[in-house]
Amino acid sequence: MPNDNIPVPRFYYDPAHDIYDGKPWTEQDIIDLRASLAHGSTIEMAAGELCRAGSVDDVRRKAAELGLKWQHDADRN
DSSP states (O other), rough: OOOOOSSSOOOOOGGGGGTTTTOOOOOOHHHHHHHHHEEEEBBHHHHTTTTGGGHHHHHHHHHHHOOOOOOOOOGGG
C-alpha cells in the first residue's frame, strides 16, 4: 500500500538544464526521443527529458523527420 503522506517533489524549470539545446543529435538522443514518444509523451515532455526544453521546435522537427507520431496535450485529457 503506497504511503500517501510522502510529499511529491516539485519540478522547477531552469534553462540551465537544457544543456543539449542547439547541439547536434546523437544516436542516443534519437533512441531516447523514439522511446519517449512511444510511451505517450508530448513533444514538450520529450524535449524536457532530452534536456532540450528550450528548443521544442527542433525536437518537433527531428520527430517529424524521423516519421514519429506523438501525443498532443489535448489528446492526453
